[in-house]
Structures are given as C-alpha cells and as structure tokens.
Amino acid sequence: MAGRQPVQNDVAGTITAALVLIGNELLSGRTQDANLSHLARRLNAVGIRLTEVRIIPDTESAIVAAVNQLRTQVDYVFTTGGIGPTHDDITAASIALAFGVPLIRHPVAVRRLVEYFEARGVEVNEARLCMANTPEGAELIANQLSVAPGFCIGNVYVMAGVPKVMQVMLEALLPSLRHGPSLTSSSVVCDLAEGDVATGLQRIQAQHPELSIGSYPGKSEQGYRVSLVVRGADATAVSQAVSDIKSLVQDLGGRFAVE
C-alpha cells in the first residue's frame, strides 16, 4: 500500500472535454457505442483530452443534470444522440432547458432542410422540421451528409448519434476549437505477468510523474501478455520511459515488442 500514488494525469495546458452519449439503446445493451473511440482519437490528435464520458437515457432531467454539471468542469462538452425527428429525440429541448433559454426554430436550418427534402421529393412535414429546433442563441454545426444540423451553445456541442453523421459534424466543428499540446503515446507489449512487472513499473512511473503509464493485462495463446502504455505531452520523456520499460522487461527475463 505504501508508495502507491494516484497516477499523474494532468498535463499543463491540456484542454479537457467530456462526452455525453444520449440514448436508451446504449443503456439497454441493445446498441454498442461506436462514437467514443472515434471522438477520443480525433480530440487527442488536436491536444484535447477526454476526461469523462457519461451514457444517459433519453430523459430531460438526465440530460439537463449531466450537461449542467459537466460544462462547468471541462473546456468542452460534446453530446451525441437524440436530435432526429421522432418523439424520443429530446436533446435540443433539454439543452435549451439546461441553458434556461427558449427552444426556437432556427431559420437557416429550416431553409437547408426544406431545400434538401424538396430536391429529393421528400415530404417536408412537422416532424422533419423539428430537426431545425435549437436553443435560442445556438450556432449550427454543418452536416454534410444528411443536412439536419447539430448546434453549439456556450461550450456544449450537440451532435447526431449515427456514427457517420457524428463524424462529419465533428470534422466541421474541430477547426473552431482551441487546440492543446498533442499527446504522444507508445506501448510496450511483453510476455510477463502484471505481478512481475508491477514493482519496477511503479518505480518508472515515479521517475516520470508528468507521464501516465498504464498496465493492461491480457492472455495470449503462449501465456501471459501485458501492454504497458506510456502517454504524455513530452515526446522525449515518453521515449525515455519506454526505454526504461524495455530494460525492465529484459532484466526480468521477458520479451517485448513496441507498438
């Protein structure tokens, strides 16, 4: 117990983000999330670090509570899901409530939707026009795939749940965000047990408090397998820690590969 400290994860100047995945289907186990991993990697690439993800149901109180708590804790909040045309799409109305502003029908969004549907001979009905509803004061996030927009208000970015649509919205909004120092990561995969590398790994973590070193066990067909992942803003320090880990594995009689 002595000597165990929380991993140091705070990199100076890092910009932080939280993600709120909205949808009953994610909580019932029916649908496997496909947005978190993509969003985390794209944000990492521009130096924005995801520090929390919440998965919540399509209920007004849950959306208001999560968004209002998280938007004071991180630089950016992203949401996915609940902005389609059906009765269970309540994200826009809930975000308006969270910000204490009215829900309005955004005229630019209406124009884009009407043009898009009319060009395709699709009926422009009230349900489809609901996709133009945004909190008052929100700015639209372009959707190059199917036009129905996302929006941002304050530091909250509201996107679609369908992965391909979320991805085009994310690319549309990324240039408008502040970018931080990008993080480097490197993995050493070895054939030792976690219980054998633990003490040495703890020493290496203590020597590099500015880095986050994680240990992720697995089993290969040949026996033990553990991935030792080093992450940080200082590429030289990451490289030094990786080198220390390789020496540790060799000293313990293990073999390694760097990924």
Next chain:
Amino acid sequence: MAGRQPVQNDVAGTITAALVLIGNELLSGRTQDANLSHLARRLNAVGIRLTEVRIIPDTESAIVAAVNQLRTQVDYVFTTGGIGPTHDDITAASIALAFGVPLIRHPVAVRRLVEYFEARGVEVNEARLCMANTPEGAELIANQLSVAPGFCIGNVYVMAGVPKVMQVMLEALLPSLRHGPSLTSSSVVCDLAEGDVATGLQRIQAQHPELSIGSYPGKSEQGYRVSLVVRGADATAVSQAVSDIKSLVQDLGGRFAVE
C-alpha cells in the same frame, strides 16, 4: 414542439443501477469497452435497469466523486477496472476513501491468493498481495477464474475490468441482489424514414405512457431502415404497441419485420 414530451421511462418497482467504467485506456480511445453491453443484458434479465454509465480515468478524485454521487441516486453501483497489481490500480483505495474507511488487507483474500500462486509456482510478492486490499467492512466477490477478488461495500460492487473476469464476478454476485420485474422488449424493423413514421409513433407512445418506445435509424442497401423498439414491464402492453406499430407501417405503405 407542442406535444413533444419526454419519453416515459419509469416503471413502478424497477430497480436501478449505475455502472462506472474506470480506466484511462477507455478514455483515450485505445480500448473499446466490452463490459457495458454484457452487464446491461444480465441486469435487465433480473429486472435491474441501468440508468447511467460513467467512464472515468484512473484518478482518485474522479473515482470518489463518481461513486459518491451515484450511490445515492440508484439502488446499485457497479464498477469495473483498476483492481490489479500495478501502480495504476487505485480503485480499492479510492473506494475506501469514498466511504471514509481505512484500506485493509483482507485476510481471506490473502489466503486465497497465496494458495493460488503457490500452487502454480508463482512468486507471492507485495504487488500481488495488493490485490487483497479492500475497504474495511467490504465483502469479497468470488473470482472463479483468477482468484483475485472483487468486493462490495454498501451498495457498491467493485469488479475487474478484464471482461471474462468481470463476467464470473457478476454471476457470483447476482443472486445476492434484489430482482425487479423483468422488462420485455420487441423491435419492429421497417423500410420507412423516421420522418415518415414520427407522427404516428408519437401517437402510439402517448397511448402507452408506461412503455418506452425508441426509434433508431439506419440505412440498408435498399434504402431507409429504422428499428422501432418497444420496452416495458407489461408484456401485453408491449405486444399491443408492437401491433399498433405494424399497422402504422402498413398504413404508410412500408414493409416490416419483427425482431
């Protein structure tokens, strides 16, 4: 906007749960979660409904905050991850802090670990014995796969992050939980657009306020595809709503399959 209400999701007598997935690797996008879907389905089967999931880093303050907030809001909190032998495994110590109790070395866990490692000729070192650390007053959760136990304290159940180990721990603890009315769900998949079914679907939802009806769009190679999912505790009501949805799809000239 008028007539849009939050979906009714509260079923009388339902037992609620929250899941906290602990691990930097989930937030960096390196690792895709494989525990949520399994846990949601196993809990649903015994009438326990997952109402929130949080994914948080391996940091003490994040674990304490999430666990202390959620354990007052739901019947059961489950955590996965951070109970191995390495320096980044800080879940047990953080849960002890959340409950304001000391971290102790559980004598029964020590005995099990020592027997297990000695039988396999594996060194019993301090790092491995750390896996016997639990908050004072916690009860062990058996691990039939690799012995290192999970534990529960209050209404918080702490499990491993490795999916196979999490699954055996979950099976070990499930009989000790209160079980609620089990939920029935049924899906109608049709070849219409969400914007076409939206108005009729809203009417059906309004007629069945005790059910949760969700609409999940996709695209097939033939064009539109939308899954309309009905979920609730009353199997007769679910069946009636499914029947209403089938009629709606037919009236709109669509084709459907029930899944």
